Amino acid sequence: MDWLFLFEVVLSGLGSGALLALTGIAFVLIYKATKVLNLAVGEMLMLCAYFFFGMTAAFALPIWLAIILTVIGGGILGGVIERVLIRPMLGESPISVFMVTVGLSSVLIGFVEFVWGSDPATLPNFLPSKPIFIGSAYVSPKIAVGFVVATVLIAAFLVVFRTWRGGVALRATATDQGAAFSCGINVPAVFSVSWIVAGMAAAGSGILIGSIGGISPTMGVFGLSVLVAVIVGGLDSIAGALVAGLAIGVVEALVGTYMGGEFKLLVTFSILVVALMIRPYGLFGTVEIERL
Amino acid sequence: MIGPNGAGKTSLFNCISGFYRPSAGAIEFGGENISRLHPPARAKIGLARTFQNIALFRGMTVLDNIKLGRHAHMKTNVFDALWYFGRAKREELELRSEIERRVLDFLEMEHIRDQPVASLSYGLRKRVELARALAMQPRVLMLDEPVAGMNREETEDMARFILDVKEEWGVTILMVEHDMGLVMDISDHVVVLNFGQVIAAGKPAEIQNNPDVIAAYLGSGDVGDLSRRIAGERAA
Numbered sequence: 007m008d009w010l011f012l013f014e015v016v017l018s019g020l021g022s023g024a025l026l027a028l029t030g031i032a033f034v035l036i037y038k039a040t041k042v043l044n045l046a047v048g049e050m051l052m053l054c055a056y057f058f059f060g061m062t063a064a065f066a067l068p069i070w071l072a073i074i075l076t077v078i079g080g081g082i083l084g085g086v087i088e089r090v091l092i093r094p095m096l097g098e099s100p101i102s103v104f105m106v107t108v109g110l111s112s113v114l115i116g117f118v119e120f121v122w123g124s125d126p127a128t129l130p131n132f133l134p135s136k137p138i139f140i141g142s143a144y145v146s147p148k149i150a151v152g153f154v155v156a157t158v159l160i161a162a163f164l165v166v167f168r169t170w171r172g173g174v175a176l177r178a179t180a181t182d183q184g185a186a187f188s189c190g191i192n193v194p195a196v197f198s199v200s201w202i203v204a205g206m207a208a209a210g211s212g213i214l215i216g217s218i219g220g221i222s223p224t225m226g227v228f229g230l231s232v233l234v235a236v237i238v239g240g241l242d243s244i245a246g247a248l249v250a251g252l253a254i255g256v257v258e259a260l261v262g263t264y265m266g267g268e269f270k271l272l273v274t275f276s277i278l279v280v281a282l283m284i285r286p287y288g289l290f291g292t293v294e295i296e297r298l
Numbered sequence: 299m300i301g302p303n304g305a306g307k308t309s310l311f312n313c314i315s316g317f318y319r320p321s322a323g324a325i326e327f328g329g330e331n332i333s334r335l336h337p338p339a340r341a342k343i344g345l346a347r348t349f350q351n352i353a354l355f356r357g358m359t360v361l362d363n364i365k366l367g368r369h370a371h372m373k374t375n376v377f378d379a380l381w382y383f384g385r386a387k388r389e390e391l392e393l394r395s396e397i398e399r400r401v402l403d404f405l406e407m408e409h410i411r412d413q414p415v416a417s418l419s420y421g422l423r424k425r426v427e428l429a430r431a432l433a434m435q436p437r438v439l440m441l442d443e444p445v446a447g448m449n450r451e452e453t454e455d456m457a458r459f460i461l462d463v464k465e466e467w468g469v470t471i472l473m474v475e476h477d478m479g480l481v482m483d484i485s486d487h488v489v490v491l492n493f494g495q496v497i498a499a500g501k502p503a504e505i506q507n508n509p510d511v512i513a514a515y516l517g518s519g520d521v522g523d524l525s526r527r528i529a530g531e532r533a534a
Contacts, residue, residue: 013320027344055309062459171369174362174365174366174369175366175369176356177355177358178355178358178366178369181356181357181358182353182354182355184349184353185349185353185354186350186355186366187337187356188315188317188337188341188346188353189341189366189367189369189371189430189434190334190337190338190341190342190349190434191366192338192340192367192446199422292357
């Protein structure tokens with residue numbers, strides 16, 4: 007057994023796991039506030055990556071400006087989707103709203119293929135290329151940057167939701183909209199903000215993922231692995247998304263290296279099934295006490 | 299406020315707290331027209347309510363539920379919270395001690411403060427809802443069937459709390475209730491609704507002997523007469 011190689015695989019797994027977790031925040035935020043499982047997160051991420059591509063390649067904007075504009079664009083995208091597609095569905099059954107997001111993901115793919123074509127593309131290389139060594143283990147610099155940025159952002163989210171009363175307002179809205187409304191919580195604003203911030207998180211991870219692995223209209227399938235991570239972690243827990251995201255990233259890296267890439271999804275979804283059987287509400291999800 | 303089922307009592311509550319928009323007329327509070335304010339804004343100016351079918355935040359503890367009542371009055375923003383020290387922490391501590399003193403002790407629920415609300419009995423959950431409404435520091439407290447489904451002992455406890463709130467907090471209480479014994483015992487002024495119309499208003503003793511009220515609850519002997527009366531009221 008080559009321990010150094012194993013260590014390197016684990017490190018790269020942690021790197022992609024951090025990206026899973028960052029994207030997972032987009033799922034968690036929307037679910038926490040609105041109880042909607044937004045299946046279009048992967049495609050929102052993809053659209054934002056293409057937006058970044060357009061900003062840098064077509065308009066030749068400086069990288070830092072393109073990043074800011076893309077994150078703002080992601081926020082606007084989230085806000086518009088909420089206002090136009092989700093708000094009118096208020097009070098409909100969750101499965102109907104879920105189906106709207108399924109349709110939305112197809113629309114977004116179609117839109118990107120219409121505008122940019124279906125060929126994969128690469129984003130301009132702005133991440134450092136100097137190899138990084140931890141001890142004597144090699145880490146790809148792109149993945150290292152992705153890991154650092156993602157963990158810093160997630161940590162910020164965690165702190166804000168622990169201490170800010172808006173975090174409690176979010177939970178209250180999710181549990182009982184009528185009661186929250188009468189307690190002085192502006193429910194429509196909570197909905198909008200959660201979608202806007204989720205769109206910004208998706209934009210951030212879209213830029214990182216696109217810069218590491220290139221962009222294509224099908225890169226939204228990344229959302230499926232993220233979905234597994236957030237369900238295992240507990241759909242309404244940011245800490246759960248972080249822990250499960252990292253764990254699934256490491257497992258996928260190990261399986262991909264030692265068993266072959268075709269086993270990745272098999273193992274990921276097996277984890278999902280086992281996790282659901284043991285802890286249906288996820289590792290850190292809210293345990294609902296049913297009283298009959 | 300009393301009236302037979304479907305008389306429009308809860309609809310009126312929903313208009314007052316802003317969930318419904320009245321199709322005619324206006325909602326006035328302290329001489330100001332508040333018809334266009336949405337529910338959070340009305341919570342801020344001092345209207346607090348409870349719900350007929352308990353609306354608590356499941357999965358949260360009793361204390362968290364009650365603290366949420368103060369949401370409308372808190373001023374910390376996300377940047378204060380990021381540092382936590384300073385205003386956010388001070389506000390949180392003040393809120394805690396005030397809720398301990400004025401709400402939890404007062405409603406005798408110190409022993410359940412850290413329990414999740416979903417594990418409580420029906421009567422206690424109703425009390426948590428009252429506590430949350432009190433934490434909103436209301437000027438008008440609206441109770442929608444506060445003792446519905448309670449046994450005698452729970453009803454007596456609740457009646458005592460309602461009277462204590464009125465006396466110690468000086469809050470105006472607007473109550474919808476079907477338990478006539480309770481209504482007649484603790485009310486200063488009773489309004490009777492039927493088919494969306496006020497059919498009587500006055501002191502409990504006057505209401506008890508009002509023939510229109512008795513007819514509304516029991517129906518008059520003659521069905522034809524009853525339907526004429528309903529048609530007449532609708533036309534009016």
